Structure formats: structure tokens, C-alpha cells
Amino acid sequence: MVSLIIAAAGLSAVLVINSSAKQSYSSEQQFLVANVTYTITSTSSKLKLSKQDYSALRVKGVNQLVAVAQTKQHVYVNKQRITQRRIDFTGIDTFSLITQPSFSNPVPLAEQQNATAQPDTGTSKASNEANQLIRQLSFNEPTAILHPQLLEILEESINANLSQQFTTQFGEPLAGLVAFESAVLGNDIIMDIAELYRLYPDAELSMLLVVGDLTRAQEDALRQFLPDNLKLTSANDGEQDSELTSSFHLNLMAMALLMFVVCLFIVVNAVNLLLNSRLTWLKICRQLGISRQQLFVVQLIEIVLLTLLASFIGVLLGIELAKLASPTVQATLENLYSVEVGFGEVSIIGLFIQVFGICLIGSVCATFIPLNKLNHQLAQTKDVPLSLTQQRFWNGAIWLSFGLFAGIAYIILNNAQALWLLLIATALVILSGCCLLLANYPSMLAFIQRFIPDRFPLLQLSSKQSLALSGKTKIACCAFFIAATSNIGMNLMVDSFRGATAGWLEQRLAADYYVYNSGEPNIAELAKNTGVNVSQRLENYISFQGKEMQQFSYPTDEFNQQAMVFYEQSENKNLWRQFEQGKGVLVNQQFAFGFKYQVNDVIELPHPSTSELSSYKILGIVYDFGNPYAQVLMPFDMFELSKSKCCIYALQGAESKIDLLRENMLAAGVNPDTQLLKTEDLLALSMQAFDNTFIITDGLNVVTLLVAALSLACAIIVLMNDIRPQNMLIRSMGVSALKTQLLALFQYLLLCFVALIFATPFGILLSWILIVDINYQAFSWTYPLIINPLKILQIYATSLLVVAIVIAIPIVRAGKRPLIEDIRWLN
């Protein structure tokens, strides 16, 4: 029952987090305001949308605009911060909104769906309802709308009796908060823009919404009015990069799949052990004339009822677990995908049906196995080991399964490109590992036994008992193997990625300092007369094969040539000369893999300054981790400062010269403390962001291990009665209780150790598949696999420690029982 609850709770928690994340992700592209047809945003995060832009467009007659401003802030009570993560305070120009004709006549839901061609997340309906609330924002006392769950979290921190109230950091009271159920709200508090500027005068405009349909002429006019720093995007365009969307969903899918498999294993293991422990009783029932069908039905009803109850408790626990985990998960997903993950609308009934369904599949499957065994054992009074023929049959079946799984996985990995097929192949690889482990447990344990000296008879005995246990805890051992394989695979992948990123950054960040500043003033101008050598990175956003991509400048001096990190490069010795002459370009992996190009292929691109289409040879493919865009690098000379934007400046110069530039920057109104970064600091910052990004991977690994260890612990609790006579016997020979407990622990740790040995090559293989196939398809980048033996040893130690801690509980509990009790029970 506990196992079933653990499985249901784990699965529910992951499903709730997934659902919230997906809803929030969808809501990123949807709006609380109805009838939004276009949005106007800055072309780059470094180029801000200003109030002047807004007023200029309105002056030009674009009246359908509604400004939205945002700022991320903490909430305070009595000057104490009460929020763990910052809340998005969003201000909407409600006065402008409610004067829009389309606001008073919301488009019917069906029409909206047709117009936007987006899946129904309930958002459009919510938008219509939200319009009523938005109207309130403008005419009533200052009010702010937020998700009920966010309000609940905030209210947990205040004492209503003391009339405490929420304030800003500066003690400004927040307007009356009104809860509104909509996933669109996410982590936002929505208010009138005037109220937002009253609370946070420094809040920046994030976008302009175009409310209502635009005629073709209006749209063309609007595009003409837009300054260079702004772009117009259709609300049903998606805009976000497809790679980003797929990687985001891939991560969520992988999380759910992993939990699904582990959950299934736990359920099968628990039910199988439960029924196996009843085998004697069932045998008596059969001897008393109760038919196999009757027994099966009775057992099945019991299992279904147990699953039903466990699923119900598990779902409730899982929702609470998801709430507890949500701040960490939200923060990580924000780091990973820049997605504001808020609170989804969780349908408890839907969730219960999913969880119950999955648990039921496992339960019903597990019910068949022991009852089938019962049929064979009916006439026997004691358990008889499998005959040699039976052993050979099962061994052959396991080897056949291994070959089948491995073969299918090999074919898929070599031919398929669809992500879901690659994920299936990954699952098959892991399953083939399970088969290999089961087929080789006896020989591996026998091999290990050889190394235990004769002077440790109890250790020898324990290692032999491990073999017997492996037969009874097959499924739990497989669950542990899966957890260990995914642990090794994910860790090696992250480790390799970390190594590749660190190496790439260290080489690419070759200058002493970097300045990130979009628009005016030009830092190169400020650096004149300071002696600082400035190299500018100019950028254009162009369309290539219907997708938006980056066109970046790259300096061609010797120093920057050395800084370039190639994934693959042309064998041409004149690579840099051809690049400098504008005959060839360098592309990032995202470009090469995304558009299926190789080195020496010729592509047609617009010239960065003249926009004329010309042919360029791909001279090399470079690493560019973390960039969601396909990028092509061209020599600096081909760019024109007036036609391209400059956001990044690489600086080289002595500290005293940099100080002079700092002074110039300050005088020009640019804050050097935030804009000017020393390369070491930038590197440290980047690696910190990297590590934060993969917290969730570490967390998932530990959770999976923990679940597998719990599954093993549940198996031990059930098996305790099986090993009780042997423990009693050993204790009756004068072996201390502590020694007996340690021996029991040794048996299970030995099983886990063998599973780890098998998990190692499969983990490495998994990591290779993740890097070479899955990363390639999902993110369009790949990197060399680094196998760090120390990391693997660390995983061994962590895994065995987690298992030891979890299984120590039932073992110590059993060891505390006085020996006399065991003797009386047995005799």
C-alpha cells in the first residue's frame, strides 16, 4: 500500500508540475486581454521599448495599441521579504484598452480558436471573463488580479489579526488583491499601468498589444511606423523558437516518462511481492476447492480497491508535493527556457484518472504472474527450484529479449529522426540493459564471491544469499538499474556539456572585458583616447528559409582566430583568408544541424550591409551553446555600423585604461558596474547560470534513485519474513544482532553494486545517445562525450549511500526484534 501511494504521489507530482509548466508556457504566448491580434516588442532584449515609442506610434494614429509594462519584484510585509522568487508585476493601460471597440464586443470563443489556430487551453474563455475584471482595474479603487494559488501563498505569510498588508520594497501598500482563476495569470499580479508606475516608477514597457483586427493597409502602415528597435509579431505566430518549444516539451516528457516507468516498476514490484507472500495461503484455498478464476477475481478486486485508495491518497499527496517543489522547479524552468512558470489549473479528477489508470495497468499485470505460478505449485508442498530445462528456457527468453530490444533500438537510432522514436529507442536500450542484468546476475555474483576470502564465512554466505534474493527482487533491482543508468547517463551528459561549455567559453571569451550595451552611446566612441582596444560585435536578424536567424560579425585578427572553437572545419588552409575576403562564412551548430548543411556546402545569404543575396561557402561549424538561434558569422568589414546593431563590445587594455573608459561610461549615463564585465566574472556568471540550469537534473536523479531505493525497501519489508529463518539461525550461532543487520545490508548493497556495474556501460551509452541523437534533434547542438571515472565513482557512492540509508530502516527494525521472538515464530 505504501509502495502504491509512493508511486502514485511521485507520478501525480510530476504530472502536476508538467501540466502547470505546459499551461504557463502556452500562456506565455497568450494574453489576459481578449482580441489581441499583434504584439509590438523590442527586436532584442538589449533594445528596450520606451514610453516615447508608445506615444510616437499613437501620435501617428495607431489607436489600437495598449501598453503593457512589467517588473519583477518581491512582495514585503513589515519590510520583510515574504516571496521566495520574484513576482511579475504587470501593468496594463486599461484606459486605452476599454476604449477599444473590440474590447466591448469580445469575439466568441469559437471564432477566437479559428482565428488563432491554437489549442484550447481555456485561455480565450478566460480572457473574456478577465475583461470584466480589467474594467474594474480602471474604474474602481486600485485593484490587482492574481492567481488564487499565488494569493494563497502570499496570505500564508501575513497575520490577518494584526491587519498586516502587502507592500513594495519601499513600503508602498499594494492595491487590494483579487483572485482570478486563469493559467494565463501565471506568476503575475496584473494592475492598471498607472498603479504599476506609482508602485515601481522604474518599471519598463515590455510590449504593446494591438487589440482588434488590422486591415492589410493598417498593418503595412504600422510596420512602416515602427522604429528599428521594434518588431511587429502576429499573436498567433508562436514567435518563440521551435527548438526551444520542443526542448521544453522534451524535458517535461522525459521527466514524465522516467517517473511513469519507475512508477510502473514499483507497482508491479509491490503487487507481485504482496501476492507472492500470500502464495501459501492461496495454495490452501486451491486445495480447499476454490477455483483459480475465483481466486483471481477476489485478488483482482482487492488489488483494484487498494490501487484506487492508494491513487486517491497519492494524488492528494502529489499535489502537495508539487506545491512544495514548485519554487525550485519554477526557478529552474525559468533559467532553462526563460519561461514564467506559474500555477496551472489542476483537474483533480483528470489527474486521478491518469494516475489510477497507470497504477492499475501495473497492478493487473502483476496480479497475473504469481497466480500463474500458483497453478504450477498446487501439488507441491514446498518450493522447488526451477529444473535445468526451465532455467535454460527462462535464460534463453531473457537473452532473446535483450537481443530484440537492443536490435530494435539500434535500428531506430541509426535511421529515425523523430524525437519520440529516439526516446523509445532510449527506453529500449535501458530495457535491454535490464535483461542483460537479469541474465548475468548469477554469474556476476559468483564471480564476486571468488574474491571473498575463506576467513569471512558470513560474507561468503551473504553473497550467496544475494543470489537467492536477486530472484525475488528482480523488479526492484531493475528499477534500481534504471535509476542508476539514468543517473550515470544524465550526469555524464551534464558533465560533458559543462566541460564543453567551460572550454568553449574560456576560448571564446578571449578579451579582457566585455560591455553589453544596446543602442546609444556607442562604447567604441567612448573608448577613443582611452587606449582601450575595442572590438564590436555587430548583429542583424535575417530570415533564412522562413526562419529568423542571426547574422553576426566576427573579427579576423590572429587573436580572435585563435579564440574560435570549431566543431568541424574545412581542411582548407586558407580558411581565415577566405573568411576575411567574404567568400565563406562560419555557422553555428544550430544552423548546420537545423538546416542540414555541412562544411563546404554553399548557402545564399543577404549581404549584411547591402542586403543583396550572395553565395557563401560554409568554412566551418562552430560551437554556440545556449543560443536558440541559428547563426552565421561574417567578417566585421562586411557590416555597416548604420545598418547593424551593436550590443557586445570586446575590450582589451590595461586596468588603468579600462578605468578611464569606466569614467567615460559614467559620464555618458551608462552604468559600468552592470554593463562592463571582467571576463573572469562573466565566465563565473555563465557557469553559475549553467549549474543553476541543471539543478533540476540533479534533483530528478536523486528523486529517481530515492524512488528506486524505496521500491527496494518495500521489497525488503515483504521479504523480511523470507530471510527471517536464516537471520534467526545465524543469530542462534552467536552472531551479534549488529553483524546480522550489516550482513543483510551487505546482501542488498551487493545486488545494487552489481546493478551499478551493469548500469555503467548503459549509462555511458545513454549519455552518448542523449548527446549525439537527442541533443542533436532537440537543441541542434552536440559536443564530445567526456567519461570522467571519478564522476562515475561518485555516482556509485551516492547511489549506494541512498540505498543504504533507505533500506537500513526495515533492516534495523527487523534486527531490533529479540531473537527469542524469531525462534518462537519459526518453531
Place this chain on the structure above:
Amino acid sequence: MLALKNLKKSYTDAGEQHTILNNINLTINAGDSISIQGASGSGKSTLLHLLAALDKPDSGEILLNNSQQPNQGNDITQFTEKEADAYRQFRVGLIFQKFNLIDCITVMENVMLPAKITGKVQGEYIQELLDALDIHRHINKLPSQLSGGEQQRVAIARGLSHQPPLLLADEPTGNLDSKNSDLVSHLLVTTCKKLNTALVMVTHSQKVALLTQQQWYLDDGRLTQI
């Protein structure tokens, strides 16, 4: 070897106290063979558990080496857990009604286990034991491949392999048919005699009891010699 003095043991059931051993006095010398009979629940097994230092009496002493007065370290009822473990390891062999052989190891490994634990492995002695109990043909088999009688003979060999001065047998023939019961009990008594090991055997069978030198009967908490 062991002297039981005024041993008392009672238990409480549903608020009512039952005395199962009342002033038990018994002396066990090296090489003695003693059988204890009695009705079910009369306290036979409890007495055996006290002798094995598995349980503690309410009062009374069990003195080692026939000491007349309790000294520090010779009253097994006062043993700490560690001392009791050492006592069982070196001085006592135990045989149970259910043979309790370890399934995953061979007959030979089962027999050798206590000897290996105590570090008293003597090849000749083990061989003699296997011959005496007529199980040398089965040494490489697994316990599941033996009959009940053969399994109990293995259990006897295991109980004696570390050469304990005292062998405690709790209804060793209770699970066997009469033919095997006769064979096993006969082998048990003769082997102990041959090895000069004291035997205390709890049994329901008068036929088995008659094989021992002393026959005692436990009734209403009192132990009386027949």
C-alpha cells in the same frame, strides 16, 4: 557443566500470571544425555531457551562449569547480549524442529558454517561427524534435494561441527516419520556420546526419550525425573 538453581519463569496473559517454570533445579554434566518431556505449553522449549541464553528467567541461576556459588561471569542469566552471543557461539549447538538449513548453500557449507564462524575447522572431526551421521554422500547437494530425515541429520552435524560442550535439541524428530525419527534420535544420542557432548533434548516421544540417560518430565512448572 551447567547447574540450574531455583529457576523461575512466568508470563502474563490477559492480566493473569502463569508460572511455567517453578524452582527448577538440574545439573548437566559433560557427556550427559537428558530428555525433557511434557505436554504442549508446559515450558519445555522455554527451559531450553534459558539454557541457550536466549531468554532470561524471573529468578534463579544457571551456573557454568558446575560452580556452586554464582561468581562474576559464570551465571548465564546475567550475561550481557555480547556475552550471550559468545556463549552460544562457542559452548552451545542448537537443533530445531524445523531444520532451518540455509537453502542457497550446500550441505557441506551448512555443516561447516558454525565451525567457520568460531574458527574451529577441523577436517578430521568434520569427516568423523559426517560418517557418524551418514551424510557424507550428500555434501555437495542443496538442502532442498534431501529428505526430511537427511535434512535433520545435516542439522545435527551443523549443531556439532564447532565442537560445543552442550547440544540443545528442540523436538528434533517432531517433523519426521517414525522410521526417520528412530534413526535420527538414535544417531543424535550416539554421536553426542561419542563426542562427549552433553545433550538436552526436548521431545514429546517417550520412545526417543528412552534413548537418553536421564528422562525428566515437566508438569505444572515442576521438573521431575522419571
